[in-house]
Amino acid sequence: MTTIDTAGTSDPARAERGRRAFGEVMTIAAPDDSSPAIARGLIDFVFAEIWTRPGLTRRERRFITLACVADADAEAPIVEHVYAALNSGDLTVTEIREAVLHFAVYAGWPKASRLNMIVDQQWERVNHERGQQVPPPEPLLPLVTPSDPQARLARGEQAFREVNCLPYVPDRDNPYQGAGILNFVFGEMWPRPGLGMKERRLITVACVAFQDAPYPIMSHVYAALKSRDLSFTEMDEFALHFAAYSGWPKASYLDRVIAEQKVRVLDEWRADEAETS
Amino acid sequence: MTTIDTAGTSDPARAERGRRAFGEVMTIAAPDDSSPAIARGLIDFVFAEIWTRPGLTRRERRFITLACVADADAEAPIVEHVYAALNSGDLTVTEIREAVLHFAVYAGWPKASRLNMIVDQQWERVNHERGQQVPPPEPLLPLVTPSDPQARLARGEQAFREVNCLPYVPDRDNPYQGAGILNFVFGEMWPRPGLGMKERRLITVACVAFQDAPYPIMSHVYAALKSRDLSFTEMDEFALHFAAYSGWPKASYLDRVIAEQKVRVLDEWRADEAETS
């Protein structure tokens, strides 16, 4: 006989759906844990009702999740999600390593340094479990960015405009903007091959939404929508997935910004259309 | 006819339960917002399936929630939950002000400074809405703790042992431990009247679980259980509530620590019983 939990769920199908999704996403069996956080929260909600939704693919949800768990500093979830991303084959080790560099810029080096170590360890584990040698790192492509400082700044300014969908660039005679933003973040990091723009957007928006600084949240949500790298529906879905992994307070702020930036982008698209027609 | 939302819920009763809980907790009507984060996440899960659970009272959940939203730096949720805590009458302004001081210690002064300003603003708003003058605050002096540095340290050492359920105290000849922990945190802050031990435990565990440093999480979960200020069931319920407001990665770490500390505390209680019988 099933006892009815009036406060939570009495639906065994929902729990079963959650356990199946857990197995598929995490590539290990769901835990037998009856604590409310795991049974009612993680299985019945996060796996049964978020990971199973359409709107973002499982692979796309992994980039958001990896950024969120690494931001949250919780050791076991970082290990488990890095392992699952590699073991499922959803991400190659080359992609996940490139994601660590992107994450480093938006979350800071200390958190990225931990993530990078865990990637190495879990990549060894996946290969060990398969009875394989760890393959040598893939030969990386020649960088598309120039080494000459002037040319690098110019490339940074071009990428800054393209990525941010903005008509202007920041003043280079400022250490943060010149030596940091133009020279490295946009002059070198964003133009690297190895991750598509959509994946870079997912990592970036997760990090800025976690970090709480209002202007970067606004500008990266705007650029993700304006560039059409993320559709409006995908961005809404992002907010729900992010809520589970970084909590409702941050997600509810993100959700407001998304609503505002949709209006702004729609207005701009309508104005562009009016101009060209 | 029920339309089936394959991605989320097909249960209008669940949404209705969520909207009713939202109204009771937040003291305003639930938003008409169909975005997944709000409709599927906040209403259908956080309000329909977390706030309605037994295990912790609504008043107790407020202390956890206030610590989580203030930790997360999200302006609107802080404003809304401070307003709701005061407007519902669940917390007095004296209690919430004492909670801000406790929060300052465990979350850092900058976050507490923002929370303190919002408490003043929302207390004015609540009084204004009721056509009342804002009553004068309770006076700070006289302090209940000793002024003499030696006596204050001794008081701090005693409170350190009682709050942490530990037989030893840290070396005072260390600025962090002596001037900070013994002199202020346990010598002055914890012994203040105005909040009960259970409320101080709720704020503390929320903050240490947010902050990620492993030893403080372990020691405060242990002490909350060992002191019986929180029951095992209440602590499990805490983890679920915390998951919603600070995200699953941090909550899953907390959940593990809770499981370990329950075993430790049970072992100690059994050993104590064996000794006394």
Place this chain on the structure above:
Amino acid sequence: MTTIDTAGTSDPARAERGRRAFGEVMTIAAPDDSSPAIARGLIDFVFAEIWTRPGLTRRERRFITLACVADADAEAPIVEHVYAALNSGDLTVTEIREAVLHFAVYAGWPKASRLNMIVDQQWERVNHERGQQVPPPEPLLPLVTPSDPQARLARGEQAFREVNCLPYVPDRDNPYQGAGILNFVFGEMWPRPGLGMKERRLITVACVAFQDAPYPIMSHVYAALKSRDLSFTEMDEFALHFAAYSGWPKASYLDRVIAEQKVRVLDEWRADEAETS
């Protein structure tokens, strides 16, 4: 002729400069790691192009870095930077212990508790490596601040005005402001000897910029500039260093606040000059 480095940079001198800077700052050899985060990010950028810059000394950069890695909760970077600060002789153990107390106030006690343990461990390690006994710590008592509650509050109000460069003090009849800010943070902590004002400013600004609460960021950037404890150039340099260790989103917010507060401080200086001339 430019040799092409297929892994990212075309400048082997840049990688070499980064590896040399790493060795000098970290007091251990740079890792042989070709992952993008380490080779392209940490060595080629953070060490080759940030730590080598003028504008802040290596010792000054350590206070920022220690606050950032402790805020980020990443175990290995905390250990490595505490070790490097002590092993290089850039910071004495007394200074770093005082820095932990200051950090506790602005980042919260749980993070500081972990940092404090690591300082003790690394101080033992440095002494062990040198075949020395760990010397006894400096005694806590007597405190330099008054014991009488009224006198302590008065001392706190004076320090509050001086540190914040403000003409007013907060109302003491509020637990956060009275028992916390005036009584402890400014009544005891800031007036402690053992760290200069510039060092306390570096820790404070790093912590408030990490914590995201807008008012404290504004007020501490303002006070650091207004007091002339940090020059305009040093503050700009701070933003770049901070970006690397706490991520670009928080740094971008800080950079804007710096620009605004420079204007405010310049205006005030001009007005003062006009008045006195």
